[in-house]
Amino acid sequence: MNTLVVMAAILFLLMVAVGGGKGARSFIALFFNFVVLLFAIFIMLDPSANIILVTIIASAAISCITLFYINEVNSTTKTAFLSTVITIVLLISLIVFLTETAMIQGFSEEEVGELYIFSFYIGIDFMKIAAAVIIMSTIGAITDMAIAIASPMREIFYHHPTITKKELFKSGLSIGRDILGTNTNTLFFAFFGGYLALLIWFKDLDYSTGQIVNSKVFTEEIITIMCAGIGIAIIIPITSWITAYVLMKAGLKKEEEIEGSE
Template sequence: MNVLVLLAFILFILMILIGGKKGARSFFALFLNFGVLLFTIIFMTNPYIDPYIVTLIACTVISYINLFFINEVNSTTKTAFISTIITIVIVLFFIVIVTENAMIQGFGEEEIEELSIFSLYIGVDFVKIGASVIIMSTIGAIIDTAMAIASPMREMYHHHPSISKKELYTFGLSIGRDILGTSTNTLFFAFFGGYLALLIWFKDLSYSVGEIVNSKIFSAEMITIFCAGTGVALIIPITALITAYFLVKKGENKEKVI
């Protein structure tokens, strides 16, 4: 416990020194997001509540915290928030179809032995739970990408107010192309970092490449990466389009008032 407190204190000091007030808000946002996840788990295990609805509400609240609480309400966070919600809804439909057809819900063979003493008849739909887990794993990357595109687009428009919607949209796409590869690779290495022990276990058990690929745990994580990558790819044109429209439209309205 002392180690956790010490590490949290070090992180808090560094975030304040580097980020100032925004860094402090970012630190407290970690605990707010953790609280949202706890409530999400509580409601998601309720058989009378649809996990999809809980997931959409949780993603909306998390987006609100990470965008408006940390970065305050401005044109950048507004467009990033709208783009995030639209992308989440689109990706959710896609993930539901993939989850139902891939049948990756539930537990794999490697996990059954540890859970054999518990009853799996808990009254919840594991297909919906599986889709919700994937979308919750995707929300962080989508929010980061939305902010990474909307922020420089606002700066570009601030320095070049005469820029057209098409030019601003193209500028946003060019930024998205630069961060698309790094974002997807971040998701990929996060998987291998989190499941490195599992991969070592596969090696010790002399799993073949085919057995590893067809393992439910491995397949579920790879599908999560692909779905997250799909969300990151979709958020780029959506954010660029909404931000370009919002900024140019706002500029035109100001000119009409003047």
């Protein structure tokens, strides 16, 4: 416990030292997001609850905290939030389809061994729980990508007010391409970092490559990575177009106001 407190204090001090007030808000936002996630889990425990709907609402709340609380309400965060919502809506059907087709719901064989003394008849649709897990896992990467594109595009527009919408849109795509590979690799290596012990265990048990690839725990994580990667790729043109449209519209409105005052 003391170690956790010390590590949390170090993290807070570093975030404040580097980010100032925004760094402090970022640290506090971690706890707000945790509360939202915990509250969503408690609601999901009710058999009558719509798990997918609860997940969507919780994801929207997490996005609001991440974007509006940390970065305040402005054109950049608004466009990033709108892009995030559109991308999540587009991904929901794919995620539900994949969870139903791949049959990755519930516990894997490797996990059941430690839980066999408990009853699995808890009155909750594990199919929807699996979809909710994937949605929750993708929301962070998608939100980060949205703000990472919208913020530089805003700076480009303010430093080059004569830029056209097409050029601004292409700038957004270029920014997205530069960080697409790094974000995807982050997701990929986060899986191997978190499941390194499991992969070593697979090797000790002489699992073949086919057994590893077809194991439920491995397939679930790979599908999660793929869905997050698809979301990252989709949100690049969405954010670029919405941001270019909003900035150009705001710039045109500002010019009309200046001309009207003259």
